Amino acid sequence: MSKAKPPRSFFKPLAIGAPAPFRELPVNVERMIHFVPPHIEKVRAKSGDIAKKADVILANLEDAIPTDAKEAARAGALAMAKEFDFAATGTGFWARVNCLNSPWFLDDVTELVTKAGNQLDVIMLPKVEGPWDIHYADQLIAQLEAKANIKRPIMLHAILETAEGVQNVEEICLASPRMHGISLGPADLAASRAMKTTRVGGGHPFYKVIEDPHADGSARAAAQQDLWHYTVAKMVDACCTAGIKAFYGPFGDIADLDACEQQFKNAFLMGCAGAWSLHPNQIKIAKDVFSPAIDEVLFAKKILEAMPDGSGVHMIDGKMQDDATWKQAKVIVDLAKQIAAKDHDMASAYGF
Ligand SMILES: CC(=O)SCCNC(=O)CCNC(=O)[C@H](O)C(C)(C)COP(=O)(O)OP(=O)(O)OC[C@H]1O[C@@H](n2cnc3c(N)ncnc32)[C@H](O)[C@@H]1OP(=O)(O)O
Numbered sequence: 060m061s062k063a064k065p066p067r068s069f070f071k072p073l074a075i076g077a078p079a080p081f082r083e084l085p086v087n088v089e090r091m092i093h094f095v096p097p098h099i100e101k102v103r104a105k106s107g108d109i110a111k112k113a114d115v116i117l118a119n120l121e122d123a124i125p126t127d128a129k130e131a132a133r134a135g136a137l138a139m140a141k142e143f144d145f146a147a148t149g150t151g152f153w154a155r156v157n158c159l160n161s162p163w164f165l166d167d168v169t170e171l172v173t174k175a176g177n178q179l180d181v182i183m184l185p186k187v188e189g190p191w192d193i194h195y196a197d198q199l200i201a202q203l204e205a206k207a208n209i210k211r212p213i214m215l216h217a218i219l220e221t222a223e224g225v226q227n228v229e230e231i232c233l234a235s236p237r238m239h240g241i242s243l244g245p246a247d248l249a250a251s252r253a254m255k256t257t258r259v260g261g262g263h264p265f266y267k268v269i270e271d272p273h274a275d276g277s278a279r280a281a282a283q284q285d286l287w288h289y290t291v292a293k294m295v296d297a298c299c300t301a302g303i304k305a306f307y308g309p310f311g312d313i314a315d316l317d318a319c320e321q322q323f324k325n326a327f328l329m330g331c332a333g334a335w336s337l338h339p340n341q342i343k344i345a346k347d348v349f350s351p352a353i354d355e356v357l358f359a360k361k362i363l364e365a366m367p368d369g370s371g372v373h374m375i376d377g378k379m380q381d382d383a384t385w386k387q388a389k390v391i392v393d394l395a396k397q398i399a400a401k402d403h404d405m406a407s408a409y410g411f
């Protein structure tokens with residue numbers, strides 16, 4: 060049976076000379092993680108402009124990068140770190156490396172940390188199966204941080220995209236103080252679970268509930284259900300327990316903006332902080348969805364104002380408010396304040 064680390068050791072750097080891990084996650088608005096294929100020079104060149112709209116720019120080295128372009132993608136990611144000052148626009152810079160058992164993982168991590176470690180905020184690790192994967196990456200990154208004299212710890216973000224990973228999600232979230240968060244990877248997860256779909260996220264017309272038959276034989280109403288509800292709920296609970304962030308991942312039907320928006324909305328309501336954008340069209344959707352609605356923020360502010368110490372019971376617009384709804388309101392107002400600090404238009408809309 061595995062044992063947890065003693066509390067006093069948990070936050071110790073894993074290599075002499077490596078920076079101490081964060082005790083609290085840095086407060087960053089991360090409504091969308093925008094995927095860039097770094098081997099395509101024309102697309103990579105747009106990263107500076109996209110960084111003005113996106114909260115996070117991610118250089119993708121894993122799936123969607125052809126085998127013969129893996130080295131070019133890695134070199135492209137390093138070029139992005141050199142060519143663009145993402146921090147200057149308050150934009151996060153992340154990289155998704157190849158998975159642990161691939162021929163590229165070791166060189167991906169070694170080069171990224173030693174050559175771009177001071178620019179890189181987060182390494183996204185695909186196909187994480189259990190805490191052992193995090194422990195290995197954690198130790199390796201610490202050694203490389205020490206070697207390259209990196210001053211600020213690079214965080215780890217795991218993709219939840221295998222059945223085994225879902226089984227172990229709580230242990231993955233708690234495996235290291237380097238953990239930033241988890242993204243749901245519905246495409247690989249569907250394959251791992253032998254789900255019979257070829258879609259990347261979203262609903263499926265075969266997955267629905269149907270009304271009972273009518274005596275007159277008239278058409279029965281049916282509604283599609285959310286295939287990802289169970290996994291998102293499990294992921295959000297595991298992330299919140301560990302004090303890290305949950306994200307919905309990719310939505311692959313690039314042309315179906317309505318379905319993308321709905322998938323993102325479900326994730327936002329259930330507790331996710333953001334989602335991936337694969338195409339520039341998805342950036343605005345994520346920005347709108349993962350910013351709380353203006354009327355919700357104004358109502359939440361009313362609750363906080365009516366109950367300054369967060370206790371008691373009040374009626375506001377016919378609705379009962381107490382300590383629990385005060386906490387709900389605080390979640391919304393705190394997020395709105397973070398967004399307002401980054402976005403002046405939203406600040407005035409929210410009334411800050
Ligand atoms: C299951 C998973 O692992 S998901 C994660 C892996 N997948 C990815 O990372 C995919 C990332 N996205 C892409 O590669 C592309 O968006 C594709 C292949 C999906 C679609 O690309 P296209 O067919 O070229 O899209 P489209 O023609 O609509 O592009 C419009 C413009 O946006 C640009 N663009 C498209 N995607 C991106 C992007 N991710 N970032 C920046 N610019 C982009 C195109 O270069 C094009 O520019 P142009 O008008 O100057 O020529």
Ligand SMILES: O=CC(=O)O
Nearest residue numbers: 220244245246247
């Ligand atoms: O990597 C993402 C996925 O859906 O698979």
Ligand SMILES: [Mg+2]
Nearest residue numbers: 122220244247
């Ligand atoms: Mg995947």
